[in-house]
Amino acid sequence: DLDFLKKTLDIYLLQIKEAKYKEALEQIKQKIAILGSKLPQEVLLATFIDLDGNSVTLEEILKTKGYRVKVIDFWASWCAPCISEIKSSYQFRNKISSKKNIEFLYFSIDEDQEKWKRKVTQLKEFGMDENQYLMTVETSAVIRDYFAITSIPKYAILNTINETIIGAIPPPNDSGDFEKLIDKIINIKKHK
Numbered sequence: 001d002l003d004f005l006k007k008t009l010d011i012y013l014l015q016i017k018e019a020k021y022k023e024a025l026e027q028i029k030q031k032i033a034i035l036g037s038k039l040p041q042e043v044l045l046a047t048f049i050d051l052d053g054n055s056v057t058l059e060e061i062l063k064t065k066g067y068r069v070k071v072i073d074f075w076a077s078w079c080a081p082c083i084s085e086i087k088s089s090y091q092f093r094n095k096i097s098s099k100k101n102i103e104f105l106y107f108s109i110d111e112d113q114e115k116w117k118r119k120v121t122q123l124k125e126f127g128m129d130e131n132q133y134l135m136t137v138e139t140s141a142v143i144r145d146y147f148a149i150t151s152i153p154k155y156a157i158l159n160t161i162n163e164t165i166i167g168a169i170p171p172p173n174d175s176g177d178f179e180k181l182i183d184k185i186i187n188i189k190k191h192k
């Protein structure tokens with residue numbers, strides 16, 4: 001219940017005097033503020049580069065994916081944990097995508113477009129040649145701030161109508177946690 005959580009944070013923010021705790025609660029409050037809300041216009045208009053070198057907005061990307069749950073994977077060509085997760089989760093991502101109406105989107109924070117393209121080519125056998133987008137320099141700050149990206153790999157989930165459901169999720173692997181989370185999101189949608 002987001003409303004309860006927001007009200008509780010407000011109560012504690014009034015009572016807590018120590019700056020470091022107050023700052024931590026403010027950060028939590030900011031992260032919670034995006035949950036269950038439509039993406040703001042500045043985020044929707046953020047530009048990305050696709051594998052063909054075309055400039056495309058987030059809004060355009062999301063429209064092409066239709067009425068599906070979207071899992072955003074923030075990664076980079078130089079990020080060893082990102083590459084490891086991409087490789088180890090390949091079969092699971094394929095299975096859950098077809099089974100649960102999910103679309104995986106890959107947003108790279110690389111600054112070098114050629115290095116990004118080379119890594120995508122190297123990872124083609126792991127399904128990385130689809131839904132690949134490079135954040136532009138102009139976009140990077142807006143997207144990083146909105147999704148609170150402080151390290152990668154990082155994952156976020158948008159529901160079928162592109163509301164931010166979760167801004168930080170477990171990696172998409174076969175541990176069971178990811179699939180349970182997806183099931184909860186799908187069940188919430190069915191009961192609305």
